Amino acid sequence: MTGTHTAAGGVTRRTVVAAAGTAGLGAALVACGGGSSGSSSASGPADAGGSAPGSGSGSSGPSDKASGGDDVLSKTADIPEGGGKIFADRKVVVTQPKANEFKAFSAVCTHQGCTVASISDGLIKCPCHGSEYSIADGSVKGGPAPSPLPPEQIKVSGGSISLA
Ligand code: FES
Numbered sequence: 001m002t003g004t005h006t007a008a009g010g011v012t013r014r015t016v017v018a019a020a021g022t023a024g025l026g027a028a029l030v031a032c033g034g035g036s037s038g039s040s041s042a043s044g045p046a047d048a049g050g051s052a053p054g055s056g057s058g059s060s061g062p063s064d065k066a067s068g069g070d071d072v073l074s075k076t077a078d079i080p081e082g083g084g085k086i087f088a089d090r091k092v093v094v095t096q097p098k099a100n101e102f103k104a105f106s107a108v109c110t111h112q113g114c115t116v117a118s119i120s121d122g123l124i125k126c127p128c129h130g131s132e133y134s135i136a137d138g139s140v141k142g143g144p145a146p147s148p149l150p151p152e153q154i155k156v157s158g159g160s161i162s163l164a
Helices: 002-051 057-066
Strands: 072-075 083-087 092-098 101-106 118-120 123-125 132-134 140-142 154-157 160-163
Touching: 072 083, 072 092, 083 118, 101 154, 101 160
Parallel strands: none
Antiparallel strands: 072 160, 083 092, 092 101, 118 123, 123 132, 132 140, 154 160
16 A cells, blocks of 8 residues: 555656656747747837838728728729729739729739839839839830739729729
């Protein structure tokens, strides 16, 4: 009876020691990782906080949530007729070449992959080397771009434009 009791005590004790050792190791790893990632994450949130209020991401965020899962890009009213709007964070350009006719293209320039930056005179323009694409069909109208901007599928419903 006494022998059994002692053996059980031994097992328990060894288990406790092993657990303590593991916990100690875990704590050491956490402390180490926390220390190194602490410095990099310190700049991350600062960056995000700095850009969110001023940039377009602030406007697309709330509309995503309001739509309840639909990938809403914009309201149709926000896309100028005969022009368009660039959603750089989504890498999509939405245009309205004619009244109530909406089109979408990739915003990634086919030349060297810059994001197109402006729309004027019926053209989507890349700032890097001056490629220009038609807002009507994405075709190349100028510059070194080797091929048209690929079309993106969109859905227009209830005054909202979402990625299909
Ligand atoms: S990357 Fe757009 S013109 Fe060169």
